[in-house]
Structure formats: C-alpha cells, structure tokens
Amino acid sequence: MASQGKAGGNKLFKLKKWVTLPEAARYLSLLFGEEVNEAEVLSLALDDNLKLSVNILHGTFAKPCLGTTTDLKEFQVKKGESYTLGTILKAEDNVVNLTGIYDLPMIGAEKNDIKLKWQQLISDSMGEYINLQETVVEGQDGKLYLLQKIYFNEPQMNSVDDDSTNELNFLSSYGPANGLPEDSILVVRTSALHELEERLAAEEPGEEKQQSEKEEKTNLHIIAALLQIIKSNKIFQTEGDLRAHIAVQYDGVSGCAERTLAGRFSKAKKLIAEAFSK
Numbered sequence: 001m002a003s004q005g006k007a008g009g010n011k012l013f014k015l016k017k018w019v020t021l022p023e024a025a026r027y028l029s030l031l032f033g034e035e036v037n038e039a040e041v042l043s044l045a046l047d048d049n050l051k052l053s054v055n056i057l058h059g060t061f062a063k064p065c066l067g068t069t070t071d072l073k074e075f076q077v078k079k080g081e082s083y084t085l086g087t088i089l090k091a092e093d094n095v096v097n098l099t100g101i102y103d104l105p106m107i108g109a110e111k112n113d114i115k116l117k118w119q120q121l122i123s124d125s126m127g128e129y130i131n132l133q134e135t136v137v138e139g140q141d142g143k144l145y146l147l148q149k150i151y152f153n154e155p156q157m158n159s160v161d162d163d164s165t166n167e168l169n170f171l172s173s174y175g176p177a178n179g180l181p182e183d184s185i186l187v188v189r190t191s192a193l194h195e196l197e198e199r200l201a202a203e204e205p206g207e208e209k210q211q212s213e214k215e216e217k218t219n220l221h222i223i224a225a226l227l228q229i230i231k232s233n234k235i236f237q238t239e240g241d242l243r244a245h246i247a248v249q250y251d252g253v254s255g256c257a258e259r260t261l262a263g264r265f266s267k268a269k270k271l272i273a274e275a276f277s278k
Helices: 011-015 021-032 038-046 069-074 109-123 190-202 213-232 239-249 258-277
Strands: 018-020 053-064 096-103 136-138 144-152 156-159 166-169 172-176 185-189
Touching: 018 021, 018 190, 021 038, 021 185, 021 190, 038 109, 053 136, 096 144, 096 185, 185 190, 213 239, 213 258, 239 258
Parallel strands: none
Antiparallel strands: 018 185, 053 096, 053 144, 053 185, 096 136, 136 144, 144 172, 156 166
C-alpha cells in the first residue's frame, strides 16, 4: 500500500457521494499501489470487504421491511419448515416506489446478480445462475426493502354505479423480484471506500492507529445519547427504532445520523462478541 496517502487526494472525488465501478477501481488502484479492475472491486464486495450499492434510475417497486440483517442472522430455522426472506425480515403489505442509491446487504438475489457480473468479467461467460426469488436493498437509514415485480391480472369489466356504461380496469398484484432492476447501475459510495481505507490503515503491521479528534467526538456523542436514553427509561422494540430516535433527537450532531449509528453499532456488537468468544 505504498500509494495509500494519494488515494483520497483528488478534489473532485472528495465532492462525490458515490462513484461508478471504474472510478472505484481507479481509487483502489491508488490505495493498493497496484492495478485494480472492476472484477476485483466486485470480488471485494462478495467477500464483505467493501459495501456495494445500486443506483435505481427509473424507480422500482418494493415492500419495506420491519426487520434487520441482525434478525436474519439470529433466525433459527425449525426442522421441516420453510421460510422466505420476506417472512424473516417482516416485509410489510404496502408497496412503495424506490429511486436513487441503495446499499446491497448481500443476503438475497442481489448477491447472485453481483456474482454473475463478476463471472462475466473474469471469463466472458454467463456463469451459473441460481434462481433466488427475493432481492433486498438497504436505505441509508438502515431500513431494508424487498424488491417486487408487478403482474397484471386479466382485465376486468367493472360496472359503474351512476350509469349503464362499463369501465375497463386492471388489478395489479406484486411478487418478489429475483434480481436487481435491469436498468440499474452498480456504484460504490465514497464513504464505503474511505471505510475500507481506514480499515486497511488500522491493519498496517507495527503501527498503532491513533483515533482522530473527529472520531473520538463522534464516539462520545453516541455514548452521551445512549446514556440520556438509559436515564429516561425509554424502551425500543428494535435497534432500528433506537437509531431512528437518536437521529431525530440529536439531528445535526456528528455521529448521530442513522447510517453512522448503524455502522458503529455493528462494529461494537462484533467486537463484544469476539471478546466473549475468547
């Protein structure tokens, strides 16, 4: 990583919130000090070393989920019973339209899409397709969405009450999408690239990472917010509810945005689990 210090030096890059796969590859080439291609960017995502996102350009249907990826990890499959991601993640009945940038949690058919694209880049072939029926994306606030595709039932002639004419209607129904929208584009948030850079810097042999003043302030803000909540005896049904409350209550305070909280909480739980496993 000889060129690590040069990776974030581009002024235009610093203004961007997300970059395309080729741009991410160029950034990582500077970071690692060696050539990185798009296939290797996807490989990092498949190995959970880099958070990949998708830019949904023209909108797609989705069902919001009440559950989190933690629910999925903690879910115990009972013998003789089958479950869907929608059931485990508590997908709501209402359908919304999603447009813009969403993260890929890599727990459903979205991971298969990435694997297929990776296989095409390294071998110029279609690769093996696994027919996963449910695709999940994640908002910046940590909320999960189960992507849907729309079906149209046979047209029905409905009688209009106030006259003798008939009106032709279509009854819409939805089902799980087995992949990302065809017109969507894979992207990488610049924050995800910075997180990878920080993680690599922390792993440098013989060097002890010094916590920056900004990082320390962020952590102290989170601790202070949690202490206030403990003192107030507030009870939350899910971690997502807790994060949402802090984000609203401490709006504008560094470290208290939902996405930051989700990342810090996840790291904290992993560290404490590792400590207890020793």
